[in-house]
Amino acid sequence: MIDKFVTNMADAMSGIADGATVLVGGFGQVGQPNALIEALIEHGAKDLTVVANNAGTGRAGLARLMELGRVRRIVCSFPRSTGSVVFEELYAAGKIELEIVPQGTLAERMRAAGAGVRAFYTPTAVGTKLAEGKEVREIGGTNCVLETALHGDVALVECWTADRWGNLVFRSSGRNFNPVMAMAGKLTIVQTQHVAELGELDPEVIVTPGIFVNRVIHVPYGDPPL
């Protein structure tokens, strides 16, 4: 019997190595796998590359992981936002590396990783600072930048409901990067608000099929903060 559920965070984090690339879902305060981030802090892996849309806010969660010196490099589209105090401090002190990626290119690089596409050409960022040092080629009369797939050794994902096969559905804007990160992670770990019996989720509405998911843990924390 396939059962991807684990019952404690130590099992959920098992095998995450120092130096890993960790994809972290969420956009704003919604759809963030906060319990998994706390567990990763507890787990202790360091020298991490973190891929997330934002570089953390406040002093908890992703910001705390960075403040503890566990993150060597962050890949994101929106590093400087309200409350990104820890990132600002570390970046000013030269203690964290930053790669800025246009948001759509970030999503597509992970989709490509999940789909086995090694690289792709896109017109986004042509002629800007973010294309510096990258191959540019004219395709169909348009200049395009070569972007490579972005794999995760680990993906930390939050969903609304999961079953024991790891089939997932999400809740409104909590979906965001989570499905594409689930595809791009070699080890995809999911925290879910609700648990469904196998067969309970309508096959027509499953967003992430279980093939993209390795472990699921039930974390019914409620709603994101207003």
Added chain:
Amino acid sequence: MSDAVKNSAWSRAEMAAKVAAAIPEGWYVNLGIGIPTLVADFVPATREVVIHSENGLLGMGPAPAKDAIDPWLINAGKQHVTLRTGGSYMHHADSFAMIRGGHIDLCVLGAFEVASNGDIANWATSVNDTAPAVGGAMDLAVGAKRLWVVMEHTTKDGRPRLVDQCQYPLTALAAVDRIYTNLAVLDVVESGFVVREIIDGVSFDELQARTGARLSQ
């Protein structure tokens, strides 16, 4: 700014209303942060314009009443919003496929500068900023079928934002089709900026004097 200009300059709401008036029924539209976000408030409820938000909403509705906030439903500016009847959710890669795949009819963005060849600079506040937040701006500027910019005609200290060449770091090359400022509406064509409308009481020459590139009529 002369008194004549100051008195008749369009407010942020008036600029947003001008943009809204030009959006026909049936268009799929992405609105950037700032004045562009206000545009949605001026599209009449009877005209079906479908608003896209890049964090995975198509058919975004207005802000909810304070006692009806859904904590799971935010827009790209991280404000609480609603979803209209007929709306849908999608993940980030599909959301940006809509943008990058040329399915969005119009994107409206704010900007620091627009050049007469349509170059736009709207993400990094200075050439020295090493950690600016690009978000989805580069994808939107390149991917949408049309790009309109809404911004003040000049900076607070009177420097033109419509220029021959952008000084701020670029977001995209030759991408802007139309600009709504507090003083005028301009199109970007092969030959540069073409003035379509000027606020009352301001002459073409006065507008030209506040612009860093040659205007035509």
